[in-house]
Amino acid sequence: xxxxxxLQNVLHTEIPITRRIGIQVEHCEINRIVLxxxxxxxxxxxxxxxxxxxxSVAVLAGWGYIYNNMSIHKLDGHIVIQxxxxxxxxxxxxxxxxxxxxxxxxxxxxxxxxYKRKGRARxxxxxxxxxxxxxxxxxxxxxVVHQ
Amino acid sequence: xxxxxxLQNVLHTEIPITRRIGIQVEHCEINRIVLxxxxxxxxxxxxxxxxxxxxSVAVLAGWGYIYNNMSIHKLDGHIVIQxxxxxxxxxxxxxxxxxxxxxxxxxxxxxxxxYKRKGRARxxxxxxxxxxxxxxxxxxxxxVVHQ
Numbered sequence: 001x002x003x004x005x006x007l008q009n010v011l012h013t014e015i016p017i018t019r020r021i022g023i024q025v026e027h028c029e030i031n032r033i034v035l036x037x038x039x040x041x042x043x044x045x046x047x048x049x050x051x052x053x054x055x056s057v058a059v060l061a062g063w064g065y066i067y068n069n070m071s072i073h074k075l076d077g078h079i080v081i082q083x084x085x086x087x088x089x090x091x092x093x094x095x096x097x098x099x100x101x102x103x104x105x106x107x108x109x110x111x112x113x114x115y116k117r118k119g120r121a122r123x124x125x126x127x128x129x130x131x132x133x134x135x136x137x138x139x140x141x142x143x144v145v146h147q
Numbered sequence: 148x149x150x151x152x153x154l155q156n157v158l159h160t161e162i163p164i165t166r167r168i169g170i171q172v173e174h175c176e177i178n179r180i181v182l183x184x185x186x187x188x189x190x191x192x193x194x195x196x197x198x199x200x201x202x203s204v205a206v207l208a209g210w211g212y213i214y215n216n217m218s219i220h221k222l223d224g225h226i227v228i229q230x231x232x233x234x235x236x237x238x239x240x241x242x243x244x245x246x247x248x249x250x251x252x253x254x255x256x257x258x259x260x261x262y263k264r265k266g267r268a269r270x271x272x273x274x275x276x277x278x279x280x281x282x283x284x285x286x287x288x289x290x291v292v293h294q
Contacts, residue, residue, distance in 0.1 A: 014192030017200060020167045045161030051228045052203030053164060059199050081198045084233045 003071070004028040007064050015060070021053055023060065026097070030072065031105060033064045037096040048091035054098075054129055055086060058139035061100040062125040066143055073112055076147070082122070083142040090136040092129060098139075100127045111145075119147040150218070151175040154211050162207070168200055170207065173244070177219065178252060180211045184243040195238035201245075201276055202233060205286035208247040209272040213290055220259050223294070229269075230289040237283040239276060245286075247274045258292075266294040 001009075008025040011018045022041050027034040035057050042053035059081055066079045102108055107123065115121035122144050129137040148156075155172040158165045169188050174181040182204050189200035206228055213226045249255055254270065262268035269291050276284040 015190075015197050017167065017189055017197060020164065020188075041167075042164055043162075046225060050162050050164060050203075052199070052206050055202045055206070055231075056197075056199030059202070078193060080235070082235055084202075084231075086231045086233075088227070088229055 003068055007068055011060060021056055023057060028068055031102045033061050033100045035061045035098050039094055048093045049096050051088060054096060054137050057096050057098045058127040058129060059141060061098040061127045062141045062143060065100040065125060066123060066145060069108060075115060077145040080144050081141055082144045085140045087138045090134050092131040092136045096129060098127050098129045100125055115145055121145055150215055154215055158207060168203055170204060175215055178249045180208050180247045182208045182245050186241055195240045196243050198235060201243060201284050204243050204245045205274040205276060206288060208245040208274045209288045209290060212247040212272060213270060213292060216255060222262060224292040227291050228288055229291045232287045234285045237281050239278040239283045243276060245274050245276045247272055262292055268292055
């Protein structure tokens, strides 16, 4: 199955509220995940996206990045968010679009190597939400994967 | 109207996804807000609460704390989350229960005073999610309120 469809099915099946948020996988590549969600189900009183929904899409873009790379390496494991730091920089009054891009692939290789050896590894990921070509949110997450 | 019911109505009306998450206001006091949500709509593949849902309940406990205190002081304004830092310490495999408690009320008084003078003020709040008497998540949020 196509990696994009596989990730979307996993999200919708394993974390049912992702269907309520309306999360779609737009890109699922080895170094890049893009998730989207429509504004409508995530709207707040100011007609912009609720900060908790922005967070949910961002944390899952990082989760999806690890899930996809674990699948590529035929590895199983529990992917858990351990710490996050979030800056909200501008409101989003349209589609939510969160991109997780690995700028330093050696971090991923080190993570995979550690996980194979120890059955546990940690990875820092950055996810950005852009709106109208402006950074609307920057999410830094520390994920732990364990068997 | 009772402050607890008023806050719950505001959340459910102004941020509709709070109904999907199942957020209820358990306590709405001058120095303490407690929000809850059932596990079921927020469950993940490990039968624990999805980290994005924990975040949503926590960020709204802080939002509700400010909303309630603004109401008490008969002030209007837009309450916006600007920055957050989150530590996930243990899984939650039952009801989500997030508590925002103001340990230093002078911070609130300073915030209200600044807002009245400048029409804009900033407040740092801590929200904790406990499960089985253990800290499961600690959320530190910086909120900005503006006219």
